[in-house]
Amino acid sequence: MxxxxxxxxxxxxxxxxxxxxxxxxxxxxxxxxxxxxxxxxxxxxxxxxxxxxxxxxxxxxxxxxxxxxxxxxxxxIEGFQYLKKLREKNIEQQVKNILENDGLVMNPKTLTKALSELIF
Missing domain, CATH: 1.10.10 (Arc Repressor Mutant, subunit A)
Structure with missing residues (x-):
């Protein structure tokens, strides 16, 4: 948001x-x-x-x-890429998978890390 x-x-x-x-x-x-x-x-x-x-x-x-x-x-530019990635349909499950695989709980810092892995 x-x-x-x-x-x-x-x-x-x-x-x-x-x-x-x-x-x-x-x-x-x-x-x-x-x-x-x-x-x-x-x-x-x-x-x-x-x-x-x-x-x-x-x-x-x-x-x-x-x-x-x-x-x-x-x-x-990274912010625009991040927002674009967030708007993709299956992104939520991909982020959950990354966090689960890394043994992390969801918070702003880990969410940023997981989305960075997807974007870059």
């Missing part, structure tokens, strides 16, 4: 990314649940930072005393 928003809406910072995410059903369902919204925000922030660090998203991370500012510059 984050890659799709950055690709299609080109948000300039994390707040614009959060605002754009509210049109997605998965976010609407989470907000309507009993779970604190801060968990969703933290997860999206951590995923975005991970995508920047992994070279999928071009951006600048500026940790301050009480908040981390994230400026976004769009997807990298």
């Amino acid at each position: 984050i890659l799709e928003i950055i690709s299609e809406k080109n948000p300039k910072d994390f707040q614009e990314l959060l605002d754009a995410s509210q049109s997605y059903q998965i976010v609407k369902d989470y907000i309507a649940s009993d779970n604190p919204n801060q968990f969703l925000i933290d997860d999206m922030q951590n995923s975005t930072i991970s995508m920047i660090n992994d070279g999928l998203v071009s951006g600048i991370i500026s940790p301050l005393k009480y908040v981390t500012l994230i400026k976004l510059n769009g997807l990298t």
Whole structure:
């Protein structure tokens, strides 16, 4: 979802990314649940930072005393390839097979690793 928003809406910072995410059903369902919204925000922030660090998203991370500012510059070439691969029909099973073969649990870092194996 984050890659799709950055690709299609080109948000300039994390707040614009959060605002754009509210049109997605998965976010609407989470907000309507009993779970604190801060968990969703933290997860999206951590995923975005991970995508920047992994070279999928071009951006600048500026940790301050009480908040981390994230400026976004769009997807990298690797980010576009990653998003394209995610949209393929049988990709979910291929990723699960890679993670299972490597004995890894699914999280943003291992997901990135598994998709990198498929793309490159």
